[in-house]
Every structure is written in structure tokens, then in C-alpha cells.
Amino acid sequence: MKPVFNLNDIECTAIDTSRYSEKKIKLLVARLDTIHPVVSGNKLFKLYYFVEEALQSTQKTILTFGGAWSNHLVATAYACKVNGLRSIGIVRGEAAEKLSVTLNDCIAYGMQLKFISREQYASKDDEIFLQQLKNEFGDCTIVPEGGYHPTGARGASLIMDMIKMHNADYVCTAIGTATTFAGLMQQQDAAKKIIGIPVLKNMTDIPERVRYLNNRFVDESNLWTDYHFGGYAKYNQALLDFMNELFTNHHLPTDFVYTGKMMYAVIDKIKQDFFDNHSTIICLHTGGLQGNGSFAAGTLVF
Numbered sequence: 001m002k003p004v005f006n007l008n009d010i011e012c013t014a015i016d017t018s019r020y021s022e023k024k025i026k027l028l029v030a031r032l033d034t035i036h037p038v039v040s041g042n043k044l045f046k047l048y049y050f051v052e053e054a055l056q057s058t059q060k061t062i063l064t065f066g067g068a069w070s071n072h073l074v075a076t077a078y079a080c081k082v083n084g085l086r087s088i089g090i091v092r093g094e095a096a097e098k099l100s101v102t103l104n105d106c107i108a109y110g111m112q113l114k115f116i117s118r119e120q121y122a123s124k125d126d127e128i129f130l131q132q133l134k135n136e137f138g139d140c141t142i143v144p145e146g147g148y149h150p151t152g153a154r155g156a157s158l159i160m161d162m163i164k165m166h167n168a169d170y171v172c173t174a175i176g177t178a179t180t181f182a183g184l185m186q187q188q189d190a191a192k193k194i195i196g197i198p199v200l201k202n203m204t205d206i207p208e209r210v211r212y213l214n215n216r217f218v219d220e221s222n223l224w225t226d227y228h229f230g231g232y233a234k235y236n237q238a239l240l241d242f243m244n245e246l247f248t249n250h251h252l253p254t255d256f257v258y259t260g261k262m263m264y265a266v267i268d269k270i271k272q273d274f275f276d277n278h279s280t281i282i283c284l285h286t287g288g289l290q291g292n293g294s295f296a297a298g299t300l301v302f
């Protein structure tokens with residue numbers, strides 16, 4: 001049996017760049033966000049081969065890790081539900097009296113949750129701890145937090161199959177764990193350059209991460225490290241204004257944690273004349289739009 005995801009041809013939104021540059025630049029946004037309203041598209045790709053492995057196993061169970069707002073956790077719960085797998089989520093920190101929207105979504109998709117202390121969570125990659133979890137829940141396919149594993153990168157590389165017909169010169173993505181970025185690099189020949197925009201501050205270990213994920217060499221000039229806006233989930237008015245403009249001018253909704261920062265970086269580089277005339281750029285809209293729900297009404301125009 002193959003993992004069933006609804007990964008039909010991904011639609012692309014074309015962004016008219018004439019207001020940013022006189023050069024002819026073709027800018028396409030691959031809308032992985034349209035795959036599902038809650039589940040980030042790139043997360044499903046990262047899970048692809050883990051799901052395949054679990055489907056082939058006898059225990060048909062996936063166990064994974066995340067915080068109370070983890071896009072990865074809810075993606076796993078969803079992928080397991082549609083594939084008829086059992087899912088177990090190990091959650092960082094004690095259960096709050098009122099569970100987060102994300103955790104309620106996980107439960108709605110049938111995920112069994114276990115809350116552990118932050119101290120215990122720190123050993124989430126230790127063999128002994130993982131064996132204890134298997135003793136408690138039975139044998140299972142274990143997915144590291146965020147899908148950060150060579151198997152996750154291999155799944156993310158499938159994204160390239162869906163966009164390579166555009167013959168892009170540049171493929172751009174936001175970087176969290178760098179698993180998606182590494183996956184794209186796995187099919188490097190399909191584009192001249194894979195660009196990563198870290199959304200965390202001082203993320204200096206991306207080359208090591210990619211070496212672990214698929215043993216590729218990262219040219220650090222392809223990492224645009226100045227667009228984190230202060231760090232993970234940090235933002236300022238300039239970012240919000242930009243996101244509103246992007247929606248008003250191009251009908252493109254973005255989120256403030258990942259895709260807003262990535263698009264800000266790409267448009268900024270267009271304005272700075274970084275790209276050659278007649279370049280084709282594809283930006284991955286990885287999803288995350290539900291995160292904007294944390295803003296007061298009226299902050300965003302969409």
C-alpha cells in the first residue's frame with residue numbers, strides 16, 4: 001500500500017514583479033498551503049516515507065514529538081488518520097488547563113497525547129528513552145521532532161517533482177529544521193540554486209544539519225540569514241505591512257512565522273537587483289496560515 005495524500009498538481013500563483021524591478025523576472029509561488037487548511041504542506045511531504053514504513057509494518061503506529069503549537073504534530077495526526085495508522089504525540093511540558101487549538105486538532109484526528117516535562121523532553125532522541133516509550137506504547141515507527149531525519153528530507157525532495165517543469169533558476173524556502181531545504185537540495189539539478197531563508201536568529205549550523213540529512217554541501221551564499229525579524233515567531237510592523245501589501249497587490253496570504261519572512265526576503269532581493277534579467281524564481285508557500293489566528297482582528301487585511 002502507498003501512503004495516500006492529496007498531493008495533486010500544486011497550483012502556482014504568479015506575482016507581477018514590475019512594481020519592484022524593471023527586469024523581467026518570473027516569480028511563482030507554489031501553493032503547498034492549499035493542500036490542507038490546517039496542515040502545512042511541507043510537513044506532509046516530510047512524513048511521506050515514514051507513513052510508507054508504518055503502513056508496511058505490523059504495528060501500524062507512528063510516534064512523534066512536538067510542542068503545544070507544533071505544525072508537525074498536527075500534520076502527523078492528520079497523515080495517520082487518512083492512512084488508517086495509530087498516532088501517538090509526545091508533547092513538551094505539562095498539559096495546560098485549556099489545550100491549544102493545535103493539540104485539540106491532534107486529538108480530533110485521533111492522536112493519543114502524552115505530556116512530559118521539559119527536562120524529560122530534552123532526551124527525546126536518546127535510545128534508552130525511545131525504548132521506554134516503545135515499552136509503554138508498543139513497537140512503532142518513531143519520527144523525530146519536526147521530521148528532522150534523512151527519511152524526512154527524502155520525502156521533502158518529492159516537492160521538487162511537482163515544480164520542476166517550471167525550470168526555475170531559483171527555488172526559495174523558509175528554514176526551520178532545514179529538512180525541507182535539504183530535501184530540495186537532493187534534486188538540485190532541477191534548479192540552478194536552492195535558497196534558504198532561516199526564520200530563527202543565529203542559526204549557524206545549517207551546513208551540519210544538511211550533512212546529517214543527506215550529506216550535501218551547502219554554499220552559504222545560498223542562505224539569506226538577515227530576514228529572521230528578531231527570531232522565531234518574532235515580527236515587527238514592517239513585516240505585517242509587507243504581508244498586507246502582498247495580499248492587497250497580489251492576493252497572496254502569508255504567515256508571520258515562515259512564509260511572510262521568506263517572501264519579504266525574495267522581494268527585497270528583487271528590489272536590490274540581485275536576480276538576473278529573465279530569471280525564474282519559485283517560492284514555496286509551505287503553509288502555516290492558521291498561525292495568523294493569534295493576531296487581534298484587523299491586524300491583517302486577510
Ligand SMILES: *Cc1c(COP(=O)(O)O)cnc(C)c1O
Nearest residue numbers: 176177178179180258286287288
Ligand atoms: C515547519 C515549517 C517550515 C520549515 O520547514 P523545515 O523543514 O523544518 O525547515 C516552513 N513553513 C511552514 C509553514 C512550516 O510549518
